[in-house]
Amino acid sequence: MNxxxxxxxxxxxxxxSLIKKTLDSDRYQISCTHVDEITESFIDNFDRKIDCLxxxxxxxxxxxxxxxxxxxKIPIICLPSLGSEFEEGNGIKNMSEPFKLSELKKAIDDIxxxxxx
Numbered sequence: 001m002n003x004x005x006x007x008x009x010x011x012x013x014x015x016x017s018l019i020k021k022t023l024d025s026d027r028y029q030i031s032c033t034h035v036d037e038i039t040e041s042f043i044d045n046f047d048r049k050i051d052c053l054x055x056x057x058x059x060x061x062x063x064x065x066x067x068x069x070x071x072x073k074i075p076i077i078c079l080p081s082l083g084s085e086f087e088e089g090n091g092i093k094n095m096s097e098p099f100k101l102s103e104l105k106k107a108i109d110d111i112x113x114x115x116x117x
Contacts (some may be wrong), residue, residue, distance in 0.1 A: 004028050004112045005049060006105055009067060010056035011035040015079075019054065022101040023108060043070055050074060052111055054104070068092070075111045077104065 006028050008016050023030060031048065031065035038059060043066050053076045054065065068076065072091070080097040093107055 004051050004055060006030045006108065007050040008032045008054040008056065009038055009059060010054075011058040012056070015056050018101060019104065022105050027112070028108070035059070038067075040066060041068055046070070049060065052108060054075065054108075055079065077107055077111075079104075099117045 002029060004108060006023070008030065010032055011014050011084065013032075013034055016030075016034070020030050031050075033042070033046075035058075040063065043063065050071075051074060052068070053071050053074060055076060055078045057079050059067075074091065076092045078092060078094045080099045081097055093111075095103060095107070102113070
C-alpha cells in the first residue's frame with residue numbers, strides 16, 4: 001500500500017533510480033523531476049500532492065529557494081552540500097557527507113511513520 005508520496009528533484013537520473021531501489025515500493029510512491037525539467041515555470045505549476053520532498057545537491061540556488069518556499073508545509077530532505085542557508089530546520093533535514101542511502105531510508109521512514117495517524 002504505497003500511499004506516502006515522495007518527490008525527488010535531482011540533477012542526475014541515477015540518484016532517483018538508487019533512491020527508488022532503496023525504498024520499499026509497497027510503502028512509498030516515488031516520482032522524480034530531473035534538472036532539465038526544473039524551471040521556475042515547472043515549480044509554479046507543480047500541483048501533484050506529495051508528502052515529502054528530496055532535493056539533490058547541485059540545483060540552482062534561486063530554484064532551490066523557490067522550491068523551498070512552495071513546499072514549506074511538507075518535510076524536505078536535502079542531500080549533502082546544498083549550502084548553509086537551507087539549515088534552519090523548519091521541516092528541513094540535511095543529510096551529512098558522505099551521503100548514505102541507508103540514512104536517507106531511515107529519515108524517510110521516520111518522517112512517514114511520524115505523520116501517520
